Structure formats: structure tokens, C-alpha cells
Amino acid sequence: MDGTAPFFGGIEAGGTKWVCAVADAGGEVLATEVIPTTTPETTIGAALRFFGGHPPIAALGIGTFGPVDVRPGSPTYGRILATPKPGWADVDVVSPFRAELGVPVRLDTDVNAAALGEWRRGAGAGLGTIAYMTVGTGIGVGAVVNGGLVHGLLHPEFGHIRIPHDTGRDPFAGSCPFHGDCLEGLASGEAMRRRWGRRAEHLDDPSAWELEAGYIALALVNLTYALSPERIVVGGGVAKHPALLPAVRARLLTLTAGYPGPPVPAGPAAMDEYVTGPALGDRSGVAGAVELARAARSEAPASW
Template identity: 45%
Template structure:
């Protein structure tokens, strides 16, 4: 393929859609941030961005869309390219691919935003084997790739929706997940933090017990991933992970939980680590989804 090919890249998040262009050399500088309101409004703005881009640069050769979930990623399904039942108001059954690509007959790669970010993490870091990317923000989700390719299960992973042991100081909080209450997302996502303490984790005093509560929950996630997948890297991204000192707290708690068994303790520092791509990981992953779709099709 020529480096002159043009790709439409979309990171579709629960708060905002980020759109950009790319080619076979990387992302192009143009991008737009569009609020995630109702599907008809948000997707119309996304289409308008790419229509204007095509007027300036020529036709888009392929699209890559990394989306918040749950999504239908089975190409054999009549609902492929759609959001499934989601706690995000108005977005259940939204036809995401059709709403962005429209009638254009172009290859389109579609996966979760976290699977796309994991692709970017593995590719840019030149990491083989299993790589996991987890985002902790409006929700909690994780993606897994093997040698840079997303794992192809019956559905995509839902790492935010299992239960972890509760911190003794937090047993009175019922959790905010509308399906499971106090699953991981229900106790450690950004909205769950605000529900308890009225502000983001980064705004709490350094000695506030909230830091311990969230770190313990995310350390359990990390140790579970180590025990089940033995990944080369777990990259923790998202708004909650911008809290100063949180990664160190997670690592300390993960070492305590590990108790010297799964890995030498010093290896946890490289496995439970923030991604160097936080911010552009989703868009880079969307670009890789577009390139892969163009190659397959």
C-alpha cells in the first residue's frame, strides 16, 4: 500500500469522540473532539468532519473505529458495528459503523477502544506476546492483544465487570454499576469516586483513604491479569490514572497481593505500568484497525 492512502480514525468514547486522519506513516495533525450526546447528533458531527476532510484531501480509503462497549464485533452478525446494551443513555443498539461510514463502500476495522489502544501499545513498544491495556475513567475496560492482534473471543473482554474484594473502609458503598452494583467499575471508576467523595481522586488529600481503596481494587485487577494471561505488559491509562502517586500505590498493593508467588516482585513494576501513549493510544489503535482492514479487504 502507498503512504498516500488516507484513513479515517475514530476513538469513540463515552464522553467524547475523537476523530483524526492518518496514512501509512502515522496520524495526520487534523482532529476533532465531539461530545458524546445522542447518537444522531454525535454521529452526524463525525460524518461532517470526515466529509470536510475528504473535500480537502481526497477520498478516505479505510476507517478504523475503536469504541466504548459493549459492542458487536462479530462480522458475521447482523448487528456488527453496533453498540450493544450499555449503561450509556440513548446508545444501546446505536449503529456506530453505519452512522460514521454511511453509504461509503470502504474497508472498516471495528473493535473496542481498549483493544485498539492495546494494539498501539504493543506496536509502538515493539512488544510481542500478550499485552493488556486498561482504561480507568468514566468506566473501566480492558483490551488484550497477542502479537499485536486483538484476541478474537465470542465477545470482547469486559474487565471492568467482575467483583474484587472490598476494602474494609468501603463496605458501606453499594457501587454505581446499574447491572452489578459493586463490580470493579462500580467502585473504582471516575463516577464511582465522585459518588463517594464528591470530587475526583486527584482532588482528594494525599492521606485520604480513597487512594487506598482505588489502588487496592486496581491491584486486584492487575494480579488477576497476571495470573490468567501472564502478559508482557499491563498498561494502565485513563483519567483516574492521572492521579499523582496512584501507579506506585497500585504496584505496592500488587506486590503485597502477589506475595512473591506469580512473578519476582521487581517485575511487577514493568507489568503494572502507565502507557507512554496515554492520550493518543486510542487514535493510533484506530489507525492500526483501519490499516488492518485495508489489508484484509
């Protein structure tokens, strides 16, 4: 690579770990490091040391857990808001990097970054509108619509939508500290841990995964009808269970009931193409963060 070509930095700032990366001018990741999410001071300090140990970067992209203020010009831009993550509310995740690295920084949510990564380099390549849902410790959705990341009043908080909750079948009250039995409160990895007494990766009970698939399918039918994505990518630790996505697709096919007809998937083969796992695996978020950095340096608009 030409020695004058810039390097870019990306951070996928998750609730359990931060993934830091340095990429070349074309966005290809050259080096990464995984940092546990502990206190803000420790975590941000470790990320700064990572970038200090590599060639200087021209810009940095950050995709962070939230909620977070992603509105440039806002007095609280770059600050994490009312998060249930202890010790992280009101933490500024932009200013320390701007001050220490002296480069442009572009911020978005971790799920918007993952959606961008999959749209540019993964399962959504060549499409105009895709959604990315992460089902892990929490639940979130990011989206690229007509080539631009979705923002508005703040950013999508799809994990907190309300879905039907049959308390006779599932008496669990929900794990969300704000809403109880919202989608995240019923179907996140934390909800599964509290309901069943063990982490999702250690759950073998088919009834647990049948219940989980039902909740995720309810969420996806809402997402399908509200946003009309051309593809939905489902990632996150919980989504890695081999039985989950096939059961979600089957249930979603039943829920859509053939309405309104094509191009809404109307058969198993079409549903396999419509709801997929991430083509980039665990790299979706950090790949998208690098794309945010490339846009920050060129001062590209939100539509790539």
C-alpha cells in the same frame, strides 16, 4: 508524502468524547478533532463532517465504548449493546460511516484499540502479549495476545469482574447499574464521584487513593494470573493521579507474594517496568483505531 499514498481515518468513540483522526499511509496522525459524546445523531454527524473536511480516506477504524457487537457477519454487528450510556443502546456505529464514506470499516472496543496502539507504537512495542486497562468514567481492559486482539464469545468485559469488597471498610454499595459492586462499580471514576461526592481529579484525600489503589491492584493480580501479559498499561483519567500507579505497584507486589517466581515481577524495579502508563498518552485509542483502518484496507487478519 507521495500523493498516491492513502490516508486513513480513526475514531476513538468514548462515552464522554469522540476523538477523530486522519493519518498518513504510515499511520502518523495528521489532524484530529475532539467531539463531545451527546446524542448518536449529533455525535456521528459531527464525525462525518470532520472526515468530509479532509482528503478522502481509504479505510476507517473505530474503537468504541461498549459493550458492542464486534462479530463480523452477526446481524447486530457494529451495534452498541446494553450500555448504561443513555440513548446509545442498539445504536449502529458502523453503517453510517460505510454508507457516507464508502470505505471499509473495522470495528473494535476502545480498550482493544488502545491496546493495539500501545502494542504497535507505545509501551508494548516489541512484546507479544500486553494488556491495556483504562480507569476513567468506566473501567475496561483490551489485550493483544501473541500478536492478535482478544475476542471470543464477544469481547473482554474485565471491568465487570468481581473483586473482594470489604463493606466494613468501604460501605459504598457500588455504582454499576448491572452488578453493583463489580470492579467498575467500586473503582471507576463514576464510583469515586458517587462515593466521595466529587470527581477524582478534585480528590486530595489520601485514604480515597489508598482505597482506589487497592481495588486496581486486586484487578491487576487477577489479570496477571489469568492472561499472563508481559506488560500492563494503565490509562484513563483516574490513572493520571500521580499517587495512584506507585501505590498500585506496591500493593500488587504484595499480592503476588513471589508466586510463581520469575518472570512474574518480584521487586519494585521490575514492577515499575511491568505496570506502566501509556507511552502514547491520550492518543493510544485513536492510534489503535488508525491501525484498525490500515488492517481493514489490506484485509489483514486479526493478528497483525
